[in-house]
Amino acid sequence: MGRFEALLGRLNRRRRVLGFCRSGLWRAEDRVQLAAGVVLFMLFVIAGPVGAGFAAHAVYDAGVRAEQHQKATRRQVTATVVRPMGDPDGPGPAPPRTAVVSWTDPGGGRRSAGALLGLRHRTGETVRVWVDRSGRTTHPPQSRSTTGLRATIVLVTVPILAGALALTLHRLLRAGLDRFRYRRWDREISHLTPHL
Template sequence: MSAQDSPHASGSRRPRQEHASHGKNPLRRTSDRVESWCSGLLLLVLVLGLPMASMSAGLTAYASAMRTVQAQSAQRHQVTARLTSAPEAAPGSATDEKHKAQVSWTGQDGRQHTATVRVPLNKTAGSTVRIWVDREGTVQDPPMSAGNAKATGWVMGGMTAVCIYAGLVAARKGTRWVLDRRRYAQWDAEWDLVEPPWSARFRR
């Protein structure tokens, strides 16, 4: 065995490295730990809470919209109405644009009803159109469809997700802002203690 390989060879030994245990970093301040905990909590809310909240909001909005669909479908029905006058178009109007015209129809109670509705420009007096009315014979818009209810659910779920994400980002920035203000205050206080003796060395 050579002298270089001998465990008793002369020379200084390498300093033994001591690894700080996890979470025992002496340079890590309390504010750093608080910031780390808050970041972990916000990340947990983002990963678990955001999907659950957005899905819950979307399903709730969809269920509410479907109740509206069922109610409107039960209250409204289509009837065939006859135009009593041709639609009048303003100059320069598009041919596929709908315009107001008078129509009349016989309700379920046998009474004659009249109303003003929007019909295509190619309709003439005496032609028929299909319109939606309620039980009282008042002209209404078509009832909401199941597709509209699904779209409402998706939109509400997406808006909820965006709002939660924006709230978490704001909370993250607000937490860092508060902690930074405290850090700056601590640095100022420590500098007030260190600066006088440190500056005095250069005044001698």
């Protein structure tokens, strides 16, 4: 037997194992389970990455728009620490380093608000804080690295969720078909028991 015939023999065995044959041992529910498994697998292989790409692109675009909006509506001001808030040397976990700061707004008026500062600061020190259009303290504009990180998380998470969904659907289908098989076998066996 040549190599070609051996290859055809292996392919024919695979075809029969996968249920593409007229064997009486393969019932309709076996073929339904196989077809559903193939469809769910193909959806996972094809739709998972494509959906992840679309979702990551949408998250990235939304992040870039948020960056641009925040850069246009926020500015940094030089403020003076009026008084630190909280007792960093007190009992329990150290609180975030917050302080009441004051600054002069563009109209010449004095503003003050609480701000989250990265380091300990003493009263009278100058610090840079971010404020929005209304003059409230806020966090810095979103960075491009944050936008990229969020898009990457979506890019990784969507295929995992798609795979989990496909696997769950296949297991539910298999459990339903197994119950159907067991009832069918019980009926067939009950027909045999009077003859035993």
